[in-house]
Amino acid sequence: MGGGVRGILVDSSVVLAADEDGEASLTAGATYLLSKLRHSNIPTGISYGPDLSALKVSFLERMAKLYSFDCFLLNPSSVADTTNEVAQAWAANGGSFLHVVSDDKKNLLLNLSNCDWVIIVLRSLGQGSADGVKGGVMGKRSGMLLIDKLEELPLAICNLNKKALGMKTVTVGYIMKPSREEDFAKRGAFPLYPTQNGLIFVPLTFELPLSSQLREVDVVMHKATDEILSIEQKSSSEFLNKIIYTRGMQELQRCIEEQPDCCVIDPLENIYPVLDRLRIQQILLSLESLSTDSLCKIRGPHFLKVDNFDEPNLVQRLLEAKLFPPSIVKPQVACGVADAHSMAIVFRVDDYMGLNVPLPAVVQEYVDHSSTLFKFYVLGDKVFYAVRRSTPNADILVKLSENNGLKPLLFDSLRSLPTVKESQHSGVGDSHTDNNQHLNLGLVTEAACYLRKMLDLTIFGFDVVIQEGSGDHVIVDVNYLPSFKEVPDDVAVPAFWEAIKRKHDSKNINAQE
Known part of the structure; x- marks a missing residue:
């Protein structure tokens, strides 16, 4: 892969819901995926075939504009023409392109297998594990990567980048409420492509097993204060002493405790005073x-x-x-x-x-x-x-x-x-x-x-x-x-990245001593 993933093309079969009445809408996981790719620092586009209705093409074009993506017509019989068009549009040097497509597009998959793109296949619901791939886990088939949910894609991209760019990259898994995540992401703070100091940011999601996600990341960053349900205080205690988190945050806390080598920014007990x-x-x-x-x-x-x-x-x-x-x-x-x-x-x-x-x-x-x-x-x-x-x-x-x-x-x-x-x-x-x-x-x-x-x-x-x-x-x-939003992005975001990297490096040094 050389320079990692430098462009992502998402097929309409992955994001368009199958509506019998002809209306156009997004699939359940599409909004999640598109929002994560929007600020990934990787050029992204949506592709569609010539057989798609004008109504749905118009809908996809609106979605592409909303998320600042490109749109490409992809004819299964002339895949090479589209791949060349995409390469010229994105002008990526030293990297590879990624195409995400549903496995019900048999003809398209057959033709894509002949190009030099990395193909990720979203398996149809109810297909089971006939290919030896358990639900929620990425696997391989005919040189293609398999996923069962669109929520798996950001981590798959992260792993492809790490494999291509070497072990010096550090994966930061982050979890926070959507509005706060959007504030950080739109400033370029959460790129899927490595920063200049080697950080890759990937969202953690409660839609997938947290334990398996944490095994793939080097750093966990959270805003646990957004996940508090209640705080209690015993009458005999001067300070607050019982914090009840959401079920998802409790699960994250349990998984972190089971993986003591994971670097956490910051340990939950450290935020109690604030x-x-x-x-x-x-x-x-x-x-x-x-x-x-x-x-x-x-x-x-x-x-x-x-x-x-x-x-x-x-x-x-x-x-x-x-x-x-x-x-x-x-x-x-x-x-x-x-x-x-x-x-x-x-x-x-x-x-x-x-x-x-x-x-x-x-x-x-x-x-x-x-x-x-x-x-x-x-x-x-x-x-x-x-x-x-x-x-x-x-x-x-x-x-x-x-x-x-x-x-x-x-x-x-x-x-x-x-x-x-x-x-x-x-x-x-x-x-x-x-x-x-x-x-x-x-x-x-x-x-x-x-x-x-x-x-x-x-x-x-x-x-x-x-x-x-x-x-x-x-x-x-x-x-x-x-959010430190009042500090200019070109100053604050590199300092944010450097703070995370130093914390990770410091933990590794302490662990080796």
């Missing part, structure tokens, strides 16, 4: 030791855990914790459940009674910060940031809330932060704007390295505000595997 706002606050307490050589200091906000807003000594506890109105109140559960982002800004101590924020909660110091928030992203040993508009200072919030009698300001932090105006601007690396001229980038970078070691996470983010007057840099939130 699920618990109280634990994170306590970790942030140790940051102040980093501020000895700086005019300002970096720290977490003052905080207090509350189990009951009606407790009689709450006012005294708030004073002892250096918490004065206004304060921001957040659920202790930081993510993964429906109400994790239901928060409130409280302006009067009496208004804690009956407050509509899930318990247990963390009351946190509200820091005046000129409506400017610095979002930091840590990708391995690289640190980036972006600047966002944020909530206004306390005096402005008070004025905004006087109309409703200074009642607590309730909001969902993912949807509607209380801001003066909606705007956003960003900076990367060492850029400077009017809003970040007081940012001590060296101090925050030092804190990022410290948190990376404390949390033992590969990719995470945190939010910093600069307190007016004191200049304190206050970390108000920490999160796992953020």
